[in-house]
Amino acid sequence: MPDTTKSTKRIIPQWLLRLVGFTSLASALVGVAIYLYKQTNKAAKKSLPRTEGDEDASGQSQSSSSSAPLTGKTSGWSFLGSSSGSSVKKRKRVTISLKNTILWNPSSDVASPNYAFHEHGQALLSQLVQHHTVTILLHVSSEEEREQMEHLLDNCRLEGLDRRRVLFCSTEEGKIHLIRHLESQLHIEGGWEYDDGEDIVRKIRPFVPKVIWVITKRRRSSFNQANLKADDHGVVGNNVELTDHLVDTSLARDLGFSEA
Incomplete structure (x- = not known):
């Protein structure tokens, strides 16, 4: 082989x-x-441990930071962000001038302010802030008045109020500018020491879908629909709700307030 x-x-x-x-x-x-x-x-x-932002098999984020509410304090003011995107969409943009609506001054001397909350005013404002995007307008005439109002708001600790949404003005024109700039869907007006707010309501009514005007009962009775004066047509209308107490309005009923 x-x-x-x-x-x-x-x-x-x-x-x-x-x-x-x-x-x-x-x-x-x-x-x-x-x-x-x-x-x-x-x-x-x-x-390896899972970190915020990791996704599970269904493609959904495991992070809880987007659903947890923001909590914090800024200069003594508490702020709680909304935890639901759908609830934010339903919120109205509301501006409210606190004088004669939520706050009142029993002092007969306007140079010596002594402001306090109206009955149910604090509770109503608290509910308003929790359900809507609220900007508080403080029409002040002096530094003393400003400090007094800030003190009242600071002590009531409104849950849900962003401190940046507390704005000050010293003139009616300044207030009107703020209301229009913020594109308010609802404005609540009560005037100030020298005027009941008629000129403000007259000028914002064409641009704001709903206005609640808080005036005295006597002033309210002067707007007699049967004998409405020519000058009054520019201030009253379907989008203006007249009242002498904010707690008696449609807004208060929507927020859960009702007569006992």
């Missing part, structure tokens, strides 16, 4: 056989390395 090994060596050089052997060994080692790397990587991924 012929020696096949010797004949093979004659056909294939010895260096080529060695090269094939080394190549096979190298390929095997690379394969083993790749396998070990994959196994190590899987184990590392399993051991």
Whole structure:
């Protein structure tokens, strides 16, 4: 029988056989390395904790930061952000001038203010802030008056009120500018020491969908629909609700207030 090994060596050089052997060994080692790397990587991924923003198998975020309410305090004012996007959409943009609506001044001397909350005023304002996006307008005539009103608001700790939405003005024109700039959907007006707010209501009525005007009962009775004066047509209309107490309005009923 012929020696096949010797004949093979004659056909294939010895260096080529060695090269094939080394190549096979190298390929095997690379394969083993790749396998070990994959196994190590899987184990590392399993051991890592989930972080905010990671998604589960359904593609939904595991982070709770977007649904948790924001809480914090700024200069003594508490602020609680809405936790529901749908509730934000339903909120109306409301501006409210606090004088003669929520606050009143029993002092006969306007130079010596002594402001306090109307009966149910604090509770009504609290509910209003929780259900709508409210900007509070403070029409002030002096620094003393401003400090007094800030003190009252600070002590009542309105939950849901952003401190940046408490704005001050010293003129009727300034208040009108703020109402229009904020694109209020509802404005609540009560006037100030020297005027019951008629000129303000007259000028904003064409631009604000709903106005609640708080005036005295005597002034309210003067707007007799049967004998309405020509000058009164510009201040009263379907979008103006007249009242002598804010708690007796449609807004108060929507917020859960009702007569006992």
